[in-house]
Amino acid sequence: MWIKQPKLANPLMAQRVMDDVNSQLTAKGWQLVTENADVAVMANGATKDQQTLGAFYTGFPCWRWSWAGDTMATTQVEHHTVGTLLIDLFDTKTKQAVFRGVATDTLSDKPEKNEDKLNKSVEKMFKKFPPQSAS
Secondary structure (H helix, E strand, C coil), X not given: CECCCCECCCHHHHXXXXXXXXXXXXXXXXXXXXCCCCEEEEEEEEEEEEEEEEEEEECCCCCCCCXXXXXXXXXXXEEEEEEEEEEEEEECCCCCEXXXXXXXXXXXXXXXXXXXXXXXXXXXXXXXXXXXXXX
């Protein structure tokens, strides 16, 4: 069962996260319930703005020991949004975490690209789920 709806800025994306996680767990033979669950699911997401610096040069200096010549450098700053998604599963009896999945990717201005990235990220998170015991 879900502890609560994921904390995401976009409520549509929150529902997609729940749908994708439910789909992955169902594929592993788990069943979604609304009460008396053995495991509780919680998801959180965050975004941050990152910058990339790019230097571009005009002209080309002469091949000698000094940088004399008509060369100019221009630096451009590119901004992009990076999103991180955390999926935690807790044993409801012991309240201990039993699994954590993490996905981080650059987000697009196009919602359909983000939806595709979300699907692939959640699928990758649960690829080796449930974790095998160390013994």
